[in-house]
Amino acid sequence: MNFWFDPVNFIAHWLNSLLVGWGMAEWLAALIIQLVGVVVLISLMMVFDVFLVWVERKVVARFQDRLGPNRVGPFGIFQPFADIIKLIIKEDITPDGADKVVYNLAPILSLMSVLLLWAIVPLAPVIFGVDLNVGALYIVAAGSIGTLSIIMAAWSSNNKYALIGAFRQVAVLISFEIPMIATMLIPTILAGSMGMNEIVRGQQTVWYVVLAPLAALTFLIAAIAELGRSPFDLNEAESEIVAGFHIEYTGMKFGLFYAGELLHAFTFGGFWAVLFLGGYHFFGLENLGPLVAVVILFAKAMFGYWVIMWIRYTVMRMRIDHMLAFNWKFLTPVAFVVLMLTALMNTLLRNTSSVVYIAGMLLTNVLLCWIIVEILRGFSRAERERTEGVASATVAAHH
Amino acid sequence: MTAMQIFFLITGLVILGSALMVVTTRNLIHAALWLIVTLFGVAVLYAILNASFLAVVQVVVYIGAIAILFIFAVMLTRKEMRDRGPQLNKGWWLNAIIALLTFGGLFWMLQSWNGFSKTAADFPSGYDAVGQLGRALISPDAFVLPFEVASVLLLAALVGAVYIAFNRK
Numbered sequence: 001m002n003f004w005f006d007p008v009n010f011i012a013h014w015l016n017s018l019l020v021g022w023g024m025a026e027w028l029a030a031l032i033i034q035l036v037g038v039v040v041l042i043s044l045m046m047v048f049d050v051f052l053v054w055v056e057r058k059v060v061a062r063f064q065d066r067l068g069p070n071r072v073g074p075f076g077i078f079q080p081f082a083d084i085i086k087l088i089i090k091e092d093i094t095p096d097g098a099d100k101v102v103y104n105l106a107p108i109l110s111l112m113s114v115l116l117l118w119a120i121v122p123l124a125p126v127i128f129g130v131d132l133n134v135g136a137l138y139i140v141a142a143g144s145i146g147t148l149s150i151i152m153a154a155w156s157s158n159n160k161y162a163l164i165g166a167f168r169q170v171a172v173l174i175s176f177e178i179p180m181i182a183t184m185l186i187p188t189i190l191a192g193s194m195g196m197n198e199i200v201r202g203q204q205t206v207w208y209v210v211l212a213p214l215a216a217l218t219f220l221i222a223a224i225a226e227l228g229r230s231p232f233d234l235n236e237a238e239s240e241i242v243a244g245f246h247i248e249y250t251g252m253k254f255g256l257f258y259a260g261e262l263l264h265a266f267t268f269g270g271f272w273a274v275l276f277l278g279g280y281h282f283f284g285l286e287n288l289g290p291l292v293a294v295v296i297l298f299a300k301a302m303f304g305y306w307v308i309m310w311i312r313y314t315v316m317r318m319r320i321d322h323m324l325a326f327n328w329k330f331l332t333p334v335a336f337v338v339l340m341l342t343a344l345m346n347t348l349l350r351n352t353s354s355v356v357y358i359a360g361m362l363l364t365n366v367l368l369c370w371i372i373v374e375i376l377r378g379f380s381r382a383e384r385e386r387t388e389g390v391a392s393a394t395v396a397a398h399h
Numbered sequence: 400m401t402a403m404q405i406f407f408l409i410t411g412l413v414i415l416g417s418a419l420m421v422v423t424t425r426n427l428i429h430a431a432l433w434l435i436v437t438l439f440g441v442a443v444l445y446a447i448l449n450a451s452f453l454a455v456v457q458v459v460v461y462i463g464a465i466a467i468l469f470i471f472a473v474m475l476t477r478k479e480m481r482d483r484g485p486q487l488n489k490g491w492w493l494n495a496i497i498a499l500l501t502f503g504g505l506f507w508m509l510q511s512w513n514g515f516s517k518t519a520a521d522f523p524s525g526y527d528a529v530g531q532l533g534r535a536l537i538s539p540d541a542f543v544l545p546f547e548v549a550s551v552l553l554l555a556a557l558v559g560a561v562y563i564a565f566n567r568k
Binding site for chain 1: 402428429432435451452455456458459462463464466467470471474527528529530
């Protein structure tokens with residue numbers, strides 16, 4: 001075992017022999033090493049989060065034809081540190097009538113629900129927190145803690161805008177969870193396991209985005225809704241309810257929500273990469289070593305994050321009834337049809353050659369996409385004829 | 400006493416303590432939040448028992464859906480979040496006796512059980528517990544009938560909810 005091909009286990013073994021050599025009990029040494037692993041992973045993600053603040057501000061500036069932060073350090077890269085200092089020295093206000101314990105617990109839970117997700121992300125073949133055999137469900141479970149933190153924040157702030165924001169957000173979360181779970185089942189079907197490591201291993205030859213492009217797209221839309229980002233950012237619609245559920249939070253407590261949101265977006269970029277874009281696989285490049293694999297996964301997660309930002313800063317906010325109708329009348333049926341069709345085609349084509357299998361899966365998706373577009377076209381044509389018919393009737397009445 | 404036993408005792412104390420807080424606190428939202436602590440403790444127990452699927456489903460269903468529904472119901476139906484009435488009803492002593500008898504009976508029965516000192520065997524490496532569970536749920540000589548009946552029950556509940564909420568014009 002050498003450092004280059006298995007760095008985490010190399011360090012763990014070295015640390016273990018060191019601690020046991022000092023006369024520590026075996027189980028205590030194992031426990032300490034596990035805790036050190038958790039702390040290192042969380043610290044790395046938090047430091048990376050600081051960098052994400054700069055990325056987000058720089059990218060949004062580009063989409064809006066601005067320069068973005070460019071004064072502190074080269075390319076403004078030290079801007080987040082200035083932001084952090086500002087947030088820390090700001091006055092920390094707890095509103096009158098706030099429920100203090102719940103109010104202070106909510107931002108912590110919010111960031112925690114995101115950090116929890118990194119426990120199951122396979123960063124490299126030998127670098128992962130835990131290979132959980134119910135990974136896909138674990139994502140939903142961690143998300144439900146995030147939902148809880150939003151309700152807690154809104155209720156304990158004792159503010160009506162906050163409560164309205166939370167109601168909207170929770171309505172979105174619990175409805176978009178359904179297409180999300182349905183599309184997460186598709187990599188599960190293709191890989192034959194809910195574990196993230198197994199799903200990534202199953203994409204060695206072909207990424208699932210080729211086998212199930214519609215599922216990848218549906219997952220991305222549902223993920224953006226889960227994140228509460230534009231076009232689904234009704235929870236913080238500033239023209240209606242000021243800032244939504246975190247309206248009363250100041251200083252670093254707001255900072256925790258903000259950091260959690262950015263890291264959440266990056267994390268879902270990462271899950272998009274793990275579930276559909278092949279995880280750490282990149283044409284055999286990952287075999288050079290686990291650290292290369294980590295870089296590949298982070299690059300793919302960054303790509304997912306960039307797509308999410310691209311949509312966020314391009315598309316306008318939707319109305320809540322449109323959004324819920326879009327979910328229940330369009331996205332959920334599509335997700336279920338794709339799920340059933342993928343399961344069926346996977347069973348039918350499993351024993352054929354890989355070329356036939358890939359072509360069959362891809363063709364099924366293209367065909368389904370065409371049918372969906374045709375149905376939508378017929379629907380919108382009927383709608384247009386209805387409204388235009390009404391319009392011409394009123395014009396005739398005026399004459 | 401092993402580390403696992405200490406962990407189990409802490410979890411058990413947290414579950415009992417938070418369950419007590421659910422029924423004693425007067426603030427209804429706090430009661431719901433304490434209930435979430437209790438349910439999370441049960442999920443931890445499942446995780447200790449190597450039942451990862453049940454642990455995750457416990458969090459998804461009970462915390463992610465049912466507890467949030469509780470909070471919503473309280474927020475939407477009550478103007479005042481505080482419960483002012485008496486917290487005990489007239490038959491409290493009868494219920495206390497029945498609870499004590501049940502606890503005493505279980506305690507007496509489990510005294511002669513020798514399973515406490517045993518440690519659970521680990522799964523053999525590569526054992527697919529979730530796959531086994533899934534196969535058991537849809538296998539005709541296992542649990543396919545209860546599984547399907549439960550699905551039909553849930554469907555009936557859904558249809559009923561839609562019927563009640565349906566606005567007849």
